[in-house]
Amino acid sequence: MNDLKALYEQDYSAWAGANADLLRAGRFEDLDVEHLLEELSDMGKSEQRGLESRLRVLLAHLLKWQFQYAQLAERWREFDGRSWRNTIVHQRAELRILLRKYPGMQRMWPAAVHAAYVDARELAAAETGLPIDTFPRECPYADALLLDEHYLPPTECDN
Numbered sequence: 001m002n003d004l005k006a007l008y009e010q011d012y013s014a015w016a017g018a019n020a021d022l023l024r025a026g027r028f029e030d031l032d033v034e035h036l037l038e039e040l041s042d043m044g045k046s047e048q049r050g051l052e053s054r055l056r057v058l059l060a061h062l063l064k065w066q067f068q069y070a071q072l073a074e075r076w077r078e079f080d081g082r083s084w085r086n087t088i089v090h091q092r093a094e095l096r097i098l099l100r101k102y103p104g105m106q107r108m109w110p111a112a113v114h115a116a117y118v119d120a121r122e123l124a125a126a127e128t129g130l131p132i133d134t135f136p137r138e139c140p141y142a143d144a145l146l147l148d149e150h151y152l153p154p155t156e157c158d159n
Contacts, residue, residue: 048108054095055091058087059117059139062153065085067130089149092148114139141153
């Protein structure tokens with residue numbers, strides 16, 4: 001057991017393999033339980049950070065689309081928002097993959113959307129130069145719309 005604890009610090013891959021071998025052999029008493037629990041907890045946290053990060057980028061781009069697209073399209077006739085649209089499409093695809101790969105993340109969705117929106121609102125304000133009060137305090141997009149590949153929020157010129 002002490003050898004495994006030392007191995008954890010020296011060679012993570014070897015440590016993981018040794019613990020997997022012990023599990024397969026049913027030698028539970030020899031497992032490095034302390035580090036296994038730490039790693040399992042971190043795995044969930046890592047996936048949650050990934051979920052929030054993708055949501056943050058998606059939400060910021062939806063906000064930019066809704067509140068700045070018309071202004072930029074009017075100023076630069078060639079502006080079509082293609083890069084924003086591509087980012088929105090890409091983040092949605094990555095979110096769908098993440099949720100398919102880790103279905104348990106569905107239970108994290110509401111808290112992740114809330115946390116990501118707070119940051120996305122600030123990010124959108126910083127990137128657009130628009131006052132933060134331009135953007136709603138609460139997420140204006142229904143959960144189903146966040147993953148809807150056909151949805152883009154109405155722009156100011158659509159209202």
